[in-house]
Amino acid sequence: MAGPAYIADPPDAVRAVELDGLTALFHRPSGMTHILAAPAPQILAALAAKAGDAEAILARIGERFEIEAEDPAAAIAARLAELEAAGLVRRA
Amino acid sequence: MRDARVLARLLADPSRAGAVEDWTGLLSIARAESLLGSLAWRLKGIRLPDKVAQILEVARRDSETVRTQALWEAEMARRALAPLGVPVILLKGSAYVAAGLAAGVGRSIGDLDILVPRDSLDRVQAALLAAGWEWVKEDAYDDLYYRRWMHELPPLIHKERDRMIDVHHTILPLTARPTPDAAAMIADSARLGNGLGVLSPPDMIVHSAAHLFADGDLAGGLRNLWDIDRLLREFAEADAGFWPKLEERASRHGLLAAVHRAGRLAHDLYGTPVPEIWRVRDSADSLFKARLLARDGWGRATRPALRFAFYVRSHWLRMPPLMLARHLWTKARR
Amino acid sequence: MKHRLDLRIGPVSFRIGSDWRSPLDALRRLYETYPEPDPVADFTVRLEAERVWRRWLRPSVAIRGDYVLPDAAPMALAHGLLAAEMGMNLQMALGQKRFLLLHAATVEKDGRALLMTGESGAGKSTLAALLGERGWRLMGDEFALLDLADGRLHPFPRAISLKNRAIALFDGVAPDRLGPLLADTPKGTIRHLRPGAEAIARMDEPAPPALILFPRYDPGFARAIRPVGAAEVFVRLTQASTNYVALGERGFAALAGLVAAIPARAIDYADTDMAAALVEELWDQ
Numbered sequence: 022m023a024g025p026a027y028i029a030d031p032p033d034a035v036r037a038v039e040l041d042g043l044t045a046l047f048h049r050p051s052g053m054t055h056i057l058a059a060p061a062p063q064i065l066a067a068l069a070a071k072a073g074d075a076e077a078i079l080a081r082i083g084e085r086f087e088i089e090a091e092d093p094a095a096a097i098a099a100r101l102a103e104l105e106a107a108g109l110v111r112r113a
Numbered sequence: 114m115r116d117a118r119v120l121a122r123l124l125a126d127p128s129r130a131g132a133v134e135d136w137t138g139l140l141s142i143a144r145a146e147s148l149l150g151s152l153a154w155r156l157k158g159i160r161l162p163d164k165v166a167q168i169l170e171v172a173r174r175d176s177e178t179v180r181t182q183a184l185w186e187a188e189m190a191r192r193a194l195a196p197l198g199v200p201v202i203l204l205k206g207s208a209y210v211a212a213g214l215a216a217g218v219g220r221s222i223g224d225l226d227i228l229v230p231r232d233s234l235d236r237v238q239a240a241l242l243a244a245g246w247e248w249v250k251e252d253a254y255d256d257l258y259y260r261r262w263m264h265e266l267p268p269l270i271h272k273e274r275d276r277m278i279d280v281h282h283t284i285l286p287l288t289a290r291p292t293p294d295a296a297a298m299i300a301d302s303a304r305l306g307n308g309l310g311v312l313s314p315p316d317m318i319v320h321s322a323a324h325l326f327a328d329g330d331l332a333g334g335l336r337n338l339w340d341i342d343r344l345l346r347e348f349a350e351a352d353a354g355f356w357p358k359l360e361e362r363a364s365r366h367g368l369l370a371a372v373h374r375a376g377r378l379a380h381d382l383y384g385t386p387v388p389e390i391w392r393v394r395d396s397a398d399s400l401f402k403a404r405l406l407a408r409d410g411w412g413r414a415t416r417p418a419l420r421f422a423f424y425v426r427s428h429w430l431r432m433p434p435l436m437l438a439r440h441l442w443t444k445a446r447r
Numbered sequence: 448m449k450h451r452l453d454l455r456i457g458p459v460s461f462r463i464g465s466d467w468r469s470p471l472d473a474l475r476r477l478y479e480t481y482p483e484p485d486p487v488a489d490f491t492v493r494l495e496a497e498r499v500w501r502r503w504l505r506p507s508v509a510i511r512g513d514y515v516l517p518d519a520a521p522m523a524l525a526h527g528l529l530a531a532e533m534g535m536n537l538q539m540a541l542g543q544k545r546f547l548l549l550h551a552a553t554v555e556k557d558g559r560a561l562l563m564t565g566e567s568g569a570g571k572s573t574l575a576a577l578l579g580e581r582g583w584r585l586m587g588d589e590f591a592l593l594d595l596a597d598g599r600l601h602p603f604p605r606a607i608s609l610k611n612r613a614i615a616l617f618d619g620v621a622p623d624r625l626g627p628l629l630a631d632t633p634k635g636t637i638r639h640l641r642p643g644a645e646a647i648a649r650m651d652e653p654a655p656p657a658l659i660l661f662p663r664y665d666p667g668f669a670r671a672i673r674p675v676g677a678a679e680v681f682v683r684l685t686q687a688s689t690n691y692v693a694l695g696e697r698g699f700a701a702l703a704g705l706v707a708a709i710p711a712r713a714i715d716y717a718d719t720d721m722a723a724a725l726v727e728e729l730w731d732q
Contacts, residue, residue, distance in 0.1 A: 136487045137462050137491065144542075145513070162487060164460075164485050164486075164489075167545070168489060171544050175693065178694070412491060
């Protein structure tokens with residue numbers, strides 16, 4: 022089950038700063054700041070102005086980034102729900 | 114400073130800035146009336162003492178953040194309610210900034226106010242609760258009172274973002290005497306690019322005037338009247354036939370008197386161009402004007418007896434006398 | 448209002464009004480050596496009688512102004528000086544939008560600033576005041592003002608509010624620098640200390656930050672120094688700021704810039720001498 026498709030804002034809508042293993046992210050449309058741990062920043066980059074479901078995201082980030090989980094797609098889906106609640110992704 | 118007219122005059126005519134003697138007092142009045150942002154944009158580019166220019170520059174920047182946050186709240190409400198397929202119409206400050214109106218420039222915005230069809234209230238409530246909003250008040254009496262008699266759901270606040278949303282189904286309480294035609298307002302609303310709606314220009318004026326004169330004690334009235342000034346100028350300039358449309362709409366909603374009074378007072382305080390025939394003064398106008406200006410140079414609310422009279426009036430407007438007595442009794446017993 | 452006093456502290460000017468004379472007399476004495484205030488004030492504080500008759504009958508001071516906390520408890524007139532200071536704090540906390548505001552103490556040496564932040568009761572105010580008597584320039588004990596454009600810290604040297612046992616540490620200072628002893632306030636016993644002459648004379652000289660410290664105090668602590676990761680520093684500083692959210696992207700950029708460039712340490716100390724020694728040691732590195 023791939024789940025619903027999501028999309029994130031284009032890359033220029035966010036401003037990211039790497040801080041010692043975590044990413045501090047300023048989201049311009051909301052004016053909110055988020056502290057994100059992997060794979061959240063990677064998920065956002067994979068969805069920047071490009072829709073995708075959990076499977077598609079896994080494929081996009083799989084090359085450069087490995088998800089350590091028994092069910093990577095489920096892990097992605099869980100992160101997506103959190104990112105949606107934070108307003109960083111929305112249903113496509 | 115005796116009252117707030119120095120602020121009103123400066124908003125109406127920024128070139129008077131050179132004549133201001135007590136900037137500290139004026140800035141305190143502007144803050145107390147939630148008009149600092151509006152004033153800051155009106156005075157942009159005007160020669161000012163350095164310190165004042167610096168304070169207003171910061172105020173302009175702050176209003177940009179306020180604008181971003183207000184638009185974001187609207188967007189998050191849109192995301193939560195889009196699956197319902199019901200019209201969601203922005204009201205007040207959020208509507209002005211979303212529609213790019215002059216009334217939105219520098220405007221302070223607190224809660225998100227939206228208007229939805231009455232028969233969609235249950236679904237709207239459920240969708241908002243599912244998306245992270247929660248009730249502000251726990252009290253059962255307030256809840257019953259709200260649902261039966263008010264024009265809005267009890268207030269909701271978002272868990273994470275800590276911002277409130279007011280969901281209206283009409284623009285005045287059901288117990289108030291004018292009964293505006295909410296369905297007509299929704300039917301006549303304009304769509305923004307993202308699917309959210311705003312009221313038609315005449316309905317925007319009617320709503321603002323209703324809020325000011327038909328439902329409230331005039332607290333924050335100077336800002337409300339400034340909205341009306343900005344809206345009237347912009348709409349009248351864009352549409353030569355605006356005034357008759359406004360009167361027709363106002364009559365339909367039973368709010369012609371409120372709209373006329375709004376026009377007269379905006380003309381009096383802000384120099385808003387209104388039709389000659391509107392400028393027949395009503396004897397109560399001077400009381401309204403005094404109440405609107407009741408702020409001194411320390412930012413304190415003045416004229417306590419007058420304010421109390423308007424406070425009583427606001428309750429009387431909302432409820433038939435018997436209900437009012439019963440309501441105040443129940444509240445007093447807490 | 449009946450009585451009025453204007454004050455300038457660093458880049459911020461206050462207009463303070465009062466229904467009674469005594470709080471402003473005390474404030475005037477405490478800030479006697481400060482420079483001329485600006486003709487235009489950034490913020491207005493009002494010390495008001497809660498009810499008309501409370502001006503005379505069991506006088507009770509409500510703290511109001513441009514920005515108010517709706518359910519703030521009024522204070523006794525005897526604590527009027529404290530009410531005035533709290534009123535200024537309130538305007539800064541709720542209304543300051545020109546600088547990024549951090550609840551922190553700041554001291555300066557050799558043109559660079561040390562920022563100390565953390566929980567209340569960690570003794571940052573006392574530590575900063577002590578360092579101010581030992582060769583450091585005090586820039587502020589309550590609020591650090593971070594410039595959004597260039598990342599420098601601006602001095603905001605208010606009178607330091609010493610609490611309870613810390614008061615005794617400053618018995619040796621010139622008596623005119625001390626305010627009245629205020630007993631039984633909501634925060635215990637308090638005495639205000641005017642910053643030294645140098646701090647006041649140089650209140651318009653900003654300084655770039657060079658070190659961030661998170662001090663923790665407990666008489667039972669062993670002396671300790673720990674590094675603090677950048678992400679943790681960032682989060683803790685946003686928590687220590689009352690206006691971070693209101694400043695939007697500029698606030699984010701300023702804070703990220705600060706955190707990325709400036710080292711941070713957590714220190715544990717059991718007494719102020721130990722703390723001062725830790726500070727000197729880390730500063731020399």
